[in-house]
Amino acid sequence: MSHTSFLPTVHILYENPAWLPPLVSALEAEGFPIRLVELDQGILDPSATPEEGIWINRISPSSHTRGHNDSVGLAREVLFWLESHGRRVINGSQAFELEVSKFRQDRLLQKHGIRTPKTVLVVGRDQALEEAGRFDGPFITKHNQGGKGLGIQLFRDVEGLANYLDSDSFDPGPNRQLILQEYIRPPQSFITRVEVAFGKFVLAMRSSTEEGFELCPSDACQVQPKRPDVCPADGGSKFSASPVDADDPLVASYISLCKSEGVDVAGIEFVEDAEGNRYTYDINGTTNFNQVLGREIGVDGMREIARGLRSEVLRERRLRARVAS
Ligand SMILES: Nc1ncnc2c1ncn2[C@@H]1O[C@H](COP(=O)(O)OP(=O)(O)O)[C@@H](O)[C@H]1O
Ligand SMILES: [Mg+2]
Known part of the structure; x- marks a missing residue:
């Protein structure tokens, strides 16, 4: 044993x-x-x-x-x-x-003082077009129950959205709830994903947005590199180290949100605009890690989750022993 x-x-x-x-x-x-x-x-x-x-x-x-x-x-x-x-x-x-509602994510991010892109939930074609008319600049559509970047489209105007909603390529998602969201153009093509587990910072990484909106970091999702000239083994992967660390105030806000909203493990994403403003738009509870990046930065994300869980179990056990004695 x-x-x-x-x-x-x-x-x-x-x-x-x-x-x-x-x-x-x-x-x-x-x-x-x-x-x-x-x-x-x-x-x-x-x-x-x-x-x-x-x-x-x-x-x-x-x-x-x-x-x-x-x-x-x-x-x-x-x-x-x-x-x-x-x-x-x-x-x-x-x-x-x-996790299954980008609407709720936006609400709670705002509640915790974290900046988000302008976000609206719409159900219905007319409602989507009406709301789209209220955006000043480019906006994107997402499924409220999102994932893997599927169904994310960028629009410049209401007409573009109307054409899309009426086309065969329109995928209303699992429950016909759509999110319209202000598009934040990153001056350099990357977003940042911060991983937290059991109230602690695990790692931060950058994901290149050059190939589009599907940015799942799991190794299982990296099957067919769309650019054959980019070999992940050369460090040419779409994932790279981020300077964001545990001392970053945004990380502290993420940890406090997770603690107060019952989230044990999450990968949280933000995009930075040309002025350096950081907008948070996605909270992934079912998070995955990229092993190539993990080796590069010396952090095994899943191992950190397992360690966090083990610490919790041992802590609870000590507490119970103290109460019993
Ligand atoms: N408001 C936004 N502005 C700019 N890019 C965005 C915005 N929202 C999402 N994206 C891009 O689309 C990707 C997928 O969007 P996300 O909300 O994370 O959906 P999913 O839950 O499918 O991962 C993001 O990682 C980012 O690259
Ligand atoms: Mg995402």
């Missing part, structure tokens, strides 16, 4: 198997026993008691793009069930409802 086998089992709720290996190896390296729970189809008996242990929610807002149309809805019920039984869920229902 290994010295760490006293750690509780971690049950991983997932729908995308491609994102599992880095998380599973990191948790195993910290000594956690693992159980995988696929969430797409399933049976949920409200009178059943969930297994003991810690649960991690890894259901992504983009699950419908992998044919898992029912994962988000099923996850909601499972999270309710687990929490009603008092189970510890990493990125539980509060974090999940935030």
Whole structure:
């Protein structure tokens, strides 16, 4: 028996198997026993008691793009069930409802004093066009339940949006809720993603926006490089180190938002305009890391998450022992 086998089992709720290996190896390296729970189809008996242990929610807002149309809805019920039984869920229902709504993200970012691009939720063609007319400059559309940059389009005017909404290429997303958002043009083509876990800064990275809006950092998402001249192994990857660090006031605001809004783990993205103003627009709970970059900066993101979880378990245990004695 290994010295760490006293750690509780971690049950991983997932729908995308491609994102599992880095998380599973990191948790195993910290000594956690693992159980995988696929969430797409399933049976949920409200009178059943969930297994003991810690649960991690890894259901992504983009699950419908992998044919898992029912994962988000099923996850909601499972999270309710687990929490009603008092189970510890990493990125539980509060974090999940935030992750699947860019509208709520914008609301809470503003509430925590974090600058965001002008953002509106619209449902309905006429409503979208009416609201688009109120933007001064270029704007983009996104799915309110977003993910992977899919469905993101840039427009200069209402006519452009009208043509798009009436075209066959228009994808209304999983629930027909669209976000219209002010487009912030980065003078250098990158955005910054800050990873936080268990109230601590993990890393910050830059993602090049030269190839478009699909910027998932997971290695599993880097299958076909669109530019064959750019080899990730040469450091020519679209991901690079960022000077943003734990002392940055924006990072402190992110950590405070996560702590007060029940978010254990998140990759949070901002874009910087020509004047150096930083606009935050995306909170990803189901975050992934790029291994090439991780090696370069010497931070294994998933390992940091696993370490954070282990520290939490040991801290809780010490607290309970103190109360009992
Ligand atoms: N308001 C914005 N201004 C400029 N670029 C943006 C804006 N919002 C999103 N983008 C670009 O589109 C990408 C995907 O948008 P995001 O909101 O992160 O959606 P997703 O949840 O699909 O990742 C971003 O990483 C960024 O490059
Ligand atoms: Mg994003």
